[in-house]
Amino acid sequence: MGRVxxxxxxxxxxxxxxxxxxxxxxxxxxxxxxxxxxxxxxxxLDFTLDEVAEGRAVFSMTPGEEHYNPIGSVHGGVYATLLDSAAGCAVQSTLPPGMGYTSLDLSVKFLKRITSDTGRIRAIGTIISRGRQTALAQAQLVDEGDRVLAHATSSCMIFPVPAAAG
Incomplete structure (x- = not known):
């Protein structure tokens, strides 16, 4: 019987x-x-935004088998989603009203295997540099012992958000 x-x-x-x-x-x-x-x-994916401060965002989740790839560990796309969220939100946390952002790229380095036995993991995003039109951020995916499981960098484009029609 399949799992639901x-x-x-x-x-x-x-x-x-x-x-x-x-x-x-x-x-x-x-x-x-x-x-x-x-x-x-x-x-x-069942993850949450746990912390946010100027230039920093932290997401966390507890991986389960529903996150697995065919070889029995957490799919790289799950790593990338958490890292992209943390890095992007670190950039977003620095923006004034009227501004938005979008990721231009994401470079991920997978360092350790994650399984349902790993326990709760956190993606910690921090801003490296922000200009008027672009920003560079990084994120680390860590386990409960703060061992680095993956690392990413992301470039983001910053742009004005159109005012909502009234």
């Missing part, structure tokens, strides 16, 4: 409409406090 996992998510257009209406840090704090819905991908 069900989950729910909220309407992503609610959160998307709030981008740029406050600073990036205020926006992320609203998501963290559940005043705004989290991204649907966080429900799909």
């Amino acid at each position: 996992r069900t989950y729910e998510w909220d309407d992503p257009s609610i959160t998307a409409a709030a981008v740029g209406t406050a600073s990036g840090l205020e926006f992320l704090r609203s998501v963290q406090k559940r005043q705004l819905p989290a991204a649907p991908i966080s429900a799909t």
Whole structure:
């Protein structure tokens, strides 16, 4: 018999409409406090935004077999999703109202295998440099003993967000 996992998510257009209406840090704090819905991908993979500060964002999850690839360990796409989220949100946390961002690239180095026996993992994103149009951030995926499981760098484009139609 196959295994079953069900989950729910909220309407992503609610959160998307709030981008740029406050600073990036205020926006992320609203998501963290559940005043705004989290991204649907966080429900799909079952991860949460645990910490956010200026230039820093931390996501965490407990990997399970639903995250596995065909060879019995967590799929690299799960690593990449957590690392991309942490690095991107580190950039977002530095943005003033009216500005948004998008990832231009993500370079991931996989260092250790992750399985359901690994326990809770955290993706810790920090900003390296931010200019007016681009930013560079990094993220580390660590286990409960702070051993580095993967590392990533990400370049992000920064742009004005169109004002919502009133």
